[in-house]
Amino acid sequence: MGAGHHHQIYRRDDTFVHRLPPHCKLLAVVAFAVVVVATPRELFAVFGVYALLLAVVAAAARVPPGFVLRRMVIEVPFVVFAVALPFIGLGERVSVAGMSLSVAGLWAAWNILAKATLGVVASMLLAATTEPRMILLGAQRLRLPSLLVQIAMFMLRYLDVILGEMRRMRVARESRGFAARDVRHIPVIARSAGALFIRSYERGERVHLAMLSRGYTGSMPVIQDVRASARQWATVALLPAVALAVLGAAVLGTGAL
Amino acid sequence: MVSGETPSLEVSRLAYAYPDGTQALYGVDLSIARGERVALLGPNGAGKTTLVMHLNGILTAGHGTVTVAGLPVRGDTMKEIRRRVGLVFQDPDDQLFMPTVREDVAFGPVNMGVRGEELERRIKDALDRVGMLEALDRPPHHLSYGQRRRVAVATVLAMEPEILVLDEPSSNLDPAARRELAEVLRSLDVTVLMVTHDLPYALELCPRSLILSDGVIAADGPTGELLADAELLAAHRLELPYGFAITERG
Structure with missing residues (x-):
């Protein structure tokens, strides 16, 4: 597959975690997150086991701890x-x-x-082992609202185009002696943002015309289908299943006390 | 076979005013035979893009008709019309909206219901015809501008259109990319309507040209003859680049 432009999150490799079908991984992460959220906060040891589970996945996917830690800033x-x-x-x-x-x-x-933290790390591992494009194919396969998937898909495709326009506008501003230094320059930046919005909106209209011209009728055709074998499902189910089992055992254990 | 005589494209007395009342087309008549390569010339604001938008029903005629290989452009024929008319937009970033070249080329045929081996054949065939087969699994934004333009042509070829309509195909191309695209277009065995104000490119590729000016077809004839007529060009704000002169042959 071609190189995506989001290398900062996706980590190219070829481990079995990378090869698992995207919709399976997506579902596993969601299920794992549900189990984590449902866990009573008093069960410290259980959270420890969850962390251990994620560490096992990370090791299997050859994602180094530093890679995950650096990207934890979004949790700040x-x-x-x-x-x-x-x-x-x-x-x-x-x-x-x-x-x-x-x-x-x-x-x-x-x-x-x-x-x-557990939820963020699980999503990090998903993103590190699955190309953004594949995550969207997975979302499409799971029948997530098609409009949202399409919006995310276009965001992925046009992010670079829009960033390019933003860069050119900045160069144009600076070429004429403007440099944003203090708050008095905010109106200029705001106007640029407005212009960028209009440009992107107009591009959206042109893209829509191009889609109509090739027979688009409102739903994105499934071009690359992602399929999973029973074995792959069983593999991804391990993460939430083990987590749930540990939680169950802990709850029963404390209940028996 | 009737289709041998039916023109690929027939536009008759087409008139159109934008919703704000601006009249863009005042009765356009033109006919393009199967296999022809025709240039549609005209200055900016002549109504070229408006005309093109009528050819596959994105705009619907205020008056007059558009017929593609015998099939009139109407609400109920739209799906087939959009298969028959392949529109290549000016900015390849508008045309290539899918994450990879393969998915983009597949988009049209899949919408037409093509699946499986036939789909794979169409994707490979279309990319092969524009010399971009090796870009199959690459994302469009990693290609050069000229490559993207050629992939844009392939996205439309994969729909096996009756007529290929190109909007300013040579714009923003460097000389090598421009020549490569010309070679591709010359090698295709489809009817081509090329909208441009790049007169040398029209001369190079299209034996016949139409001049659209102020919403009507102002001239229709062999490209060499039209471009040699300095008065005609001047009357419609068309100019050959500095240093160019057309000498009619034969």
Whole structure:
């Protein structure tokens, strides 16, 4: 397959994780996330097992930990929110290193951090082992709303084109002596953004005409079908199934106590 | 066989005004025989693009008719019309909207219901005809501009059209890409209507030319003759590039 332009997320390799059909992986990640979210926050050990499961997948896909960690920055907004919770939380308070923290806030922060991190890492692994284009084929195969899949597909195709236009507009601005330095320059940047929006909108209209000219009637034809064997399904099911089994065992175990 | 005599394209008294009232076409008459390569010349704003949009029913005629190989352009014939008329847009980034070349070339035929081996044959055949078979699995944005233009032609060829309509095919091409595209177009055995104001390119590729000016066909004849008529060209804001002169042969 041709090189995608999102190398920063996708990691080209040929492990069995890479080769698994995209819709299977997509479904497995969603199922895993559901199990993670459904896990009571008190079960620390279970979260540890989940992390271990992801580490096994990462190792099988030859995705180094650093690769995942560097891309964890998208989680930062959640982290900031989570860190604030123990301070602004109400109710019973404990003193940690001289700071008075809310117990409920601490639990909430842990809950958000643990679950978000596991979810983000699972999605990272999906993105690292599946070309963006294939993820969309998988989404199409899973009958996700076709309009949303199409929008994502066009975003993928036209991102470079639009970034190129943005670059040319910046060069044109700077060639005439403009450089954005402080807030007074915001109106200029805003006008450029507006112009870029109009240009992209007009391109959208032209693309639509080109699609109509080749017989488009509202739904994207399935050109490259992705199929999965029972064995591949069984393989991807392992991740959420093991997670669920561990959760089940833990819940039963604590219930029996 | 009747189709031997039926023109590939017949436009009769076609008139069109945009919704805002601007009249773009004032009764266009033209006929293109099967296998002909014809250039549609005209200055910017002459109505060339408006005319092209009528050929596959994207715009519907205010008055008059468009017939493609005997089939009138109407609501109920649209699907077949869009198969018969292959429109190649000016900007290949508008034409190539799928993630890979293969999927883009497949888009038209799949919409027409082509599947399986026949689909594969059409994809390979179309790309082979424009010399781009090796780009099969590449994303369009990794190709050069000239290559993208040729793939754009292939996306339409895969629909096995009756007539190929090209909007400014030589624009933004460097001389080598321009020559390569000319070679491709010359090698195709389909009817071609080429919309352009690149007069040397029209002369190189099209034995016959039409001049569209102010919404009507102002001239129709052998390209060499039209381009040698300096008065005619000047009257319709057409000019040969500096240093060019057409000397009629034979």
